[in-house]
Amino acid sequence: xxLQEYRSKEILARHGVPLVMGETATTxxxxxxxxxxxxxxxxxKAQVLVGGRGKAGGVKLAASPxxxxxxxxxxxxxxxxxxxxxxxxxxxxxxxxxxxYLGLILDRASRAIVVIASAEGGVEIEETAxxxxxxxxxxxxxxxxxxxxxxxxxxxxxxxxxxxxxxxxAKVMRGLFDAFVGxxxxxxxxNPLVVTADGRLEALDAKIVLDDSALPxxxxxxxxxxxxxxxxxxxxxxEAGISFIKxxxxxxxxxxxAGLAMTTMDLVKLAGGEPANFLxxxxxxxxxxxxxxxxxxxxxxNVRAILINIFGGITRGDEVAHGIVExxxxxxxxxxxxxxxxxxxxxxxxxxxxxxxxxxADSLDDAxxxxxxxxxxAA
Amino acid sequence: MSxxxxxxxxxxxxxxxxxxxxxxxxxxxxxxxxxVAGVTPGKGGQSALDGRVPVFDTVAEAVEQTxxxxxxxxxxxxxxxxAMLEAADGGxxxxxxxxxxxxxxxxxxxxxxxKAKGVRLIGPNCPGLTSVGEAKVGIIPGDIHLRGPVGxxxxxxxxxxxxxxxxxxxxxxxxxxxxIGGDPIVGTSFxxxxxxxxxxxxxxxxxxxxxxxGDEEEKAAAFVAREVRKPMAAFIAGRxxxxxxxxxxxxxxxxxxxxxxxxxxxxxxxxxxxxADSPSHIPQLLRDAGVR
Numbered sequence: 173x174x175l176q177e178y179r180s181k182e183i184l185a186r187h188g189v190p191l192v193m194g195e196t197a198t199t200x201x202x203x204x205x206x207x208x209x210x211x212x213x214x215x216x217k218a219q220v221l222v223g224g225r226g227k228a229g230g231v232k233l234a235a236s237p238x239x240x241x242x243x244x245x246x247x248x249x250x251x252x253x254x255x256x257x258x259x260x261x262x263x264x265x266x267x268x269x270x271x272x273y274l275g276l277i278l279d280r281a282s283r284a285i286v287v288i289a290s291a292e293g294g295v296e297i298e299e300t301a302x303x304x305x306x307x308x309x310x311x312x313x314x315x316x317x318x319x320x321x322x323x324x325x326x327x328x329x330x331x332x333x334x335x336x337x338x339x340x341x342a343k344v345m346r347g348l349f350d351a352f353v354g355x356x357x358x359x360x361x362x363n364p365l366v367v368t369a370d371g372r373l374e375a376l377d378a379k380i381v382l383d384d385s386a387l388p389x390x391x392x393x394x395x396x397x398x399x400x401x402x403x404x405x406x407x408x409x410x411e412a413g414i415s416f417i418k419x420x421x422x423x424x425x426x427x428x429x430a431g432l433a434m435t436t437m438d439l440v441k442l443a444g445g446e447p448a449n450f451l452x453x454x455x456x457x458x459x460x461x462x463x464x465x466x467x468x469x470x471x472x473x474n475v476r477a478i479l480i481n482i483f484g485g486i487t488r489g490d491e492v493a494h495g496i497v498e499x500x501x502x503x504x505x506x507x508x509x510x511x512x513x514x515x516x517x518x519x520x521x522x523x524x525x526x527x528x529x530x531x532x533a534d535s536l537d538d539a540x541x542x543x544x545x546x547x548x549x550a551a
Numbered sequence: 552m553s554x555x556x557x558x559x560x561x562x563x564x565x566x567x568x569x570x571x572x573x574x575x576x577x578x579x580x581x582x583x584x585x586x587v588a589g590v591t592p593g594k595g596g597q598s599a600l601d602g603r604v605p606v607f608d609t610v611a612e613a614v615e616q617t618x619x620x621x622x623x624x625x626x627x628x629x630x631x632x633x634a635m636l637e638a639a640d641g642g643x644x645x646x647x648x649x650x651x652x653x654x655x656x657x658x659x660x661x662x663x664x665x666k667a668k669g670v671r672l673i674g675p676n677c678p679g680l681t682s683v684g685e686a687k688v689g690i691i692p693g694d695i696h697l698r699g700p701v702g703x704x705x706x707x708x709x710x711x712x713x714x715x716x717x718x719x720x721x722x723x724x725x726x727x728x729x730x731i732g733g734d735p736i737v738g739t740s741f742x743x744x745x746x747x748x749x750x751x752x753x754x755x756x757x758x759x760x761x762x763x764x765g766d767e768e769e770k771a772a773a774f775v776a777r778e779v780r781k782p783m784a785a786f787i788a789g790r791x792x793x794x795x796x797x798x799x800x801x802x803x804x805x806x807x808x809x810x811x812x813x814x815x816x817x818x819x820x821x822x823x824x825x826x827a828d829s830p831s832h833i834p835q836l837l838r839d840a841g842v843r
Contacts, residue, residue: 278655278656278659278735278736280735280736280765281765281766281770283659283662283663283736284659285659315659315660315662315663316660316663316664353656356654356655356656358655358735383654383655383656385628385652385653385654385655385734386654386655386656386657388628388629389629389654417793419791419793427709428709429707429708429709429710430707430708430733430762431705431706431707431708431709431710431711431733431760431762431788432707432708432709432710432713432788434710434762434763434788434789434791434792435710435713435786435788435830437791437792438788438789438790438791438812438829439829440791441790441791442828442829447791450792455708483709483712483713483716485690485691485692485695485709485712514716515692515695515712515716516692535831536713536829536830536831537829537831
């Protein structure tokens with residue numbers, strides 16, 4: 173789960189990382205009031221989870237409270253890569269002398285938490301990796317003892333942190349590490365970490381991505397989820413225990429298992445169609461979850477056909493077939509459905525599906541071809 | 552012959568009295584797996600599975616009394632890291648964790664502790680493994696298998712079943728089928744299992760089922776190019792998956808642009824592996840490579 177900048181900063185501040193929080197605002201008037209309280213020039217920053225907000229006009233300077241209200245009016249409601257800005261962060265404008273990048277990621281390849289640091293802050297680290305890879309330091313931390321003082325020193329020297337700020341830098345790095353571990357993050361980055369003109373070290377922007385598997389033990393972090401930034405269908409899916417990602421095609425997919433769901437999408441594409449979604453209905457799916465999945469898929473007006481691919485191992489094919497027929501009877505919109513059920517009790521499933529006039533298929537390739545044909549027929 | 556488990560394996564099931572544990576343990580017993588003990592803290596002295604399996608409070612006690620040498624874990628995600636550590640502490644050499652949703656930072660610690668102890672961990676978030684006709688550990692349906700010469704290793708669950716079924720339908724049997732799990736941090740990698748299949752005399756050919764994300768398939772390709780002379784076929788799921796939905800921001804740097812289905816296909820083909828467009832094409836690709 174990605175956290176907004178102001179949420180990420182809250183977590184970092186809690187762990188002792190020096191930063192100026194600022195205030196969030198959802199209206200120009202709130203932005204004006206925030207700027208008045210802060211005093212002096214401020215920066216207005218769109219709170220969106222997509223990257224590239226600066227280029228999209230989502231970050232603006234304002235010299236006065238009146239100007240802050242104007243800039244907030246420009247930004248709130250702005251569409252940035254499909255997300256409408258609802259909230260802005262109003263923060264004191266910093267006079268920057270130098271910018272750095274400092275991040276931690278959970279690296280699956282080396283099975284360690286890895287420090288990534290670069291003296292080229294303020295630009296995306298992927299960009300630096302392409303243009304100037306030698307400017308990046310990568311340091312694997314010991315998985316059992318964590319961040320050590322000599323590692324903090326090494327990163328500080330690599331970045332060229334001024335001598336008088338080394339103690340503050342240690343606080344930043346220790347705080348970032350504690351925030352990472354304490355919140356079960358996959359990624360925590362400060363970009364840029366700046367030295368201000370008056371010689372202070374400060375985290376100007378931050379981003380934290382949390383490990384979804386660990387969220388059950390962090391209810392306080394779960395509460396930071398920004399529902400404004402999720403597709404309503406993806407929210408409904410999560411609440412129903414379904415893993416769902418919306419795509420742009422016309423063939424809805426309902427599958428048990430993530431790998432098989434991706435394969436089903438791939439075969440739809442191979443058969444000349446375009447999948448409308450990724451949907452993993454999970455293990456031991458019952459009629460209610462099938463019904464929820466139908467609703468989520470059919471809420472997408474682009475869907476012209478549905479391909480249901482269930483490999484019954486534990487799940488009994490006839491039970492799924494009954495679930496499909498029952499759920500379909502409740503639907504307000506109907507499209508052709510191709511159903512492929514294999515594994516346990518698939519023979520018993522066949523008459524149930526045939527009676528309900530569902531298109532059946534024995535192989536996955538056949539099912540994909542039939543779904544593509546059905547979508548064309550319905551278009 | 553087979554790898555990792557066989558008819559001699561003495562299996563212990565952690566979480567044997569739970570709903571999932573009991574259901575799948577019964578299926579394992581039916582397949583012929585020797586389950587010698589179950590562990591559920593607080594239920595020691597009872598028996599499970601209609602009296603067929605004695606239950607103990609601790610792994611240490613179960614091992615001492617039954618000589619168990621492998622464990623299969625079905626406990627909920629919040630308790631799974633501790634269960635893996637207890638299995639390792641109890642002296643088991645092989646631990647298979649089926650549980651889904653284990654926090655990654657917990658797995659980081661468990662992975663390194665078990666590695667230091669020399670314990671072979673499969674999973675978590677995996678379907679387990681089957682040495683065909685000898686023993687099945689985990690949740691892969693037993694009846695989709697056919698005994699034969701092909702070893703199979705996969706990162707997926709139901710996609711593994713799909714490929715096994717396609718092979719069985721085509722009359723192409725398996726030695727052992729292994730699901731290593733799809734989490735960012737798992738105990739056993741493709742390379743580990745490929746190495747075992749490569750050294751197993753009964754395994755004449757190998758099938759590998761990968762998916763997008765990470766660089767395990769690329770590492771496997773490098774290993775295959777260097778070590779493996781047996782015919783190989785592969786399938787990589789996720790060619791149509793949207794970019795950026797699964798992979799973290801800075802993660803792309805570390806894997807150096809790897810992670811797409813295409814980069815994995817290119818790497819595998821360069822290593823001489825035949826990569827299928829559909830799971831159903833795998834048996835023919837192996838036949839083309841001379842497998843019976």
